Amino acid sequence: MKEAVRLEHVSKSYTDFLLDDISFSVPGGCIMGLIGENGAGKTTILKSILQLIHLDQGKIYLFGEEYDGSRRERLNQIGVVMDRCYFEPELTASEINKVLSKVYANWQTDEFFSYLDRFSINPALKIKEYSKGMSVKISLAAALSHQSRLLILDEPASGLDPAAREELLDLFWDFIQEEDRSILLSSHIVTDLEKVCDYITYINNGKLLFSEDKDILLQSYGIVKCSRKELSVLEPEAVIATRIHSFGAEALVKRNHIPDGMLYENAGIEQIMIFQNERRNLS
Numbered sequence: 001m002k003e004a005v006r007l008e009h010v011s012k013s014y015t016d017f018l019l020d021d022i023s024f025s026v027p028g029g030c031i032m033g034l035i036g037e038n039g040a041g042k043t044t045i046l047k048s049i050l051q052l053i054h055l056d057q058g059k060i061y062l063f064g065e066e067y068d069g070s071r072r073e074r075l076n077q078i079g080v081v082m083d084r085c086y087f088e089p090e091l092t093a094s095e096i097n098k099v100l101s102k103v104y105a106n107w108q109t110d111e112f113f114s115y116l117d118r119f120s121i122n123p124a125l126k127i128k129e130y131s132k133g134m135s136v137k138i139s140l141a142a143a144l145s146h147q148s149r150l151l152i153l154d155e156p157a158s159g160l161d162p163a164a165r166e167e168l169l170d171l172f173w174d175f176i177q178e179e180d181r182s183i184l185l186s187s188h189i190v191t192d193l194e195k196v197c198d199y200i201t202y203i204n205n206g207k208l209l210f211s212e213d214k215d216i217l218l219q220s221y222g223i224v225k226c227s228r229k230e231l232s233v234l235e236p237e238a239v240i241a242t243r244i245h246s247f248g249a250e251a252l253v254k255r256n257h258i259p260d261g262m263l264y265e266n267a268g269i270e271q272i273m274i275f276q277n278e279r280r281n282l283s
Contacts (some may be wrong), residue, residue, distance in 0.1 A: 001026050001103070002063055003025045003026060003027055003028060003061065003063075003066040004027070004030075004063060004150045004182035004184075005025065005026040005049055005060070005061065005062060005150065005182070006024075006060070006061040007023055007024055007045070007048075007058065007059075007061075007062075008023050008058055009021050009022075009059070010022045010023070010045070010048055010055055010057065010058030010059075010060065011055065011056050011057040011058055012044055012053060012055055014054055014217060017039070017044075017206060018206045018208045019041045019042070019044045019045065020207050021058075021207075021208075022045060022051055022058070022184055022207075022208050023058075023204070024201050024211035025211075026150075026182050026184050026199070027040035027182070027198075027199070028179065028180060028182055029176060029179040029181065029182060029184070030115075030182055030183075030198040031172060031174070031176060031183040031197045031198050031199075032182070032183070032184050032185065032197060032198065032200070032201060033185050033187065033190075033193035033197035033199070033200045033201070033214070033269075034046075034184060034185065034186040034187075034201050034203065035187070035188075035190065035193065035200060035202050035203070035269070035273055036200070036202060036204055037204065037205075037227075039202055039205075040205060040206065040279070041108050041152055041203045041206045041207075042154070042186045043083075043186070043201055045203065046154055046186060048060060049078075049152060049184070050075065050078070050152065051067070051075065052101060057079070057111065062074045062075075062077075062078075063077070065151065071089070073092070075271075076105060076106065076131065076146065076152075077147070077148060077150060078122070078149075078152055079140075079142075079143025079144055079146070079148035079151045080143055080151075080152050080153075081136065081139040081143050081151070081153070081154065081156045082154045083155040083158060084140065085130070085136070085144075086129060086139075087138065087139075088127065089126065089127045090127070090128065091126065091127055092123060092125060092126055092127075093116055093123040093124075093138060094123045094126055095124075095186055096127075096138070096142065097113070097123075098111050098146075100142055100146070101249050104109075104146035105146075106146045106150075107146050108145045108146065108147065109145075110133070110250065112141055112145035115140070115141035115145065116138075116141055117139075117145060118277060119134070119137040119138075119140075119141065120138055121137060121138060121141070123132055125143060125264050132159045132160065133160050133161075133164045136156050136157070136164075139156075140156070140168070140171065144171075144175065146263065148181070149181055150179075150181070150182050150184070151172075151175060151183045151184070151185075152183075152184070153183065153184070153185045153186065153187075155186060155187055155188065156185075156187070157187060157189055158169060158189075159269070160185075165189070165199040169192060169196050169268055172196055173196065175235035177270075181228045185197065188236040190270040190273070193214075193269060194214070194218075194268065195212050196265050198213065198214055198231045199211065199212065199213055200212055200214050200217055202273055202276065203242075204276070204277055209276050209277075210276065214269070217269070217276075218267070218268070218269070218275075219255065220254060220255060220256075221240065221252055221253065221254060221255055221267040221272055222252075222253055222255045222258055222264035222265060222266060222267055223251070223252060223264060223265045223266075223271060224251045224253050224263070224264045225238075225248065225249075225250045225264075225265070226249060226250075226251050226252065226263075227247060228244065228248065228264070230249075231251060232258060234251065234253055234257070234258075234259070235257050237257075238253050238257030238258075239252070239253040240253065240254070240275050240276060241275040241276070241278040243278070252267060252270045252271065252272065252275035253278075279282045
């Protein structure tokens with residue numbers, strides 16, 4: 001199966017920030033979570049895929065073909081939901097349908113209104129009258145109504161209550177049931193990513209720290225809580241990072257290097273992310 005997206009040595013320099021030599025791919029039929037602190041470079045990566053910024057270096061491939069800006073039909077196969085609604089506030093959903101039917105060659109009016117009905121959105125309301133949740137849903141309805149093969153989502157669940165977030169996750173699952181569809185999802189809500197993602201990519205201060213299969217990632221590390229003396233028993237190359245407390249220590253350790261009998265806890269993505277960041281700050 002073709003990759004939905006592949007970045008090769010992508011770099012972009014600003015006055016106070018550098019996206020530095022980023023390479024990773026989003027396999028077809030999968031959901032990839034893109035994580036990192038504010039300002040890490042996640043949105044810059046998404047904008048580079050969407051050709052909204054000019055790269056200093058690197059190549060981007062969409063659906064197996066290099067994209068250089070000359071084949072806009074590739075972008076027509078991407079559904080986009082950014083961190084806020086970009087539709088004109090005076091427009092209604094019905095008017096948005098008319099506008100987008102002229103933008104996308106594969107626009108599906110019936111499907112768009114079907115999503116509005118599913119989301120309980122009144123097509124006569126103006127965008128400025130929408131709640132945060134409704135704004136996200138109208139953006140999703142649009143992204144899903146032109147036969148998209150790839151969804152690019154930038155913090156779509158930010159500010160939503162747990163029930164609304166769960167509804168979004170169900171929608172993402174439905175979307176990728178067709179194997180030629182994929183999702184690249186940037187989010188700070190790591191618990192949501194653990195539920196739905198197949199892969200996790202971690203960007204820190206413009207650099208790629210890892211891009212891994214989620215299940216393998218979760219199986220690879222454990223959190224050891226012990227005394228400082230016990231910490232010295234661990235193989236140095238197996239310890240990703242440590243925290244020393246007045247009452248002892250804790251460390252993120254490669255699980256297959258934890259000595260028999262030493263107690264450990266499973267490491268979640270957020271813990272792996274925090275320890276990896278601490279390791280980088282110490283290096």
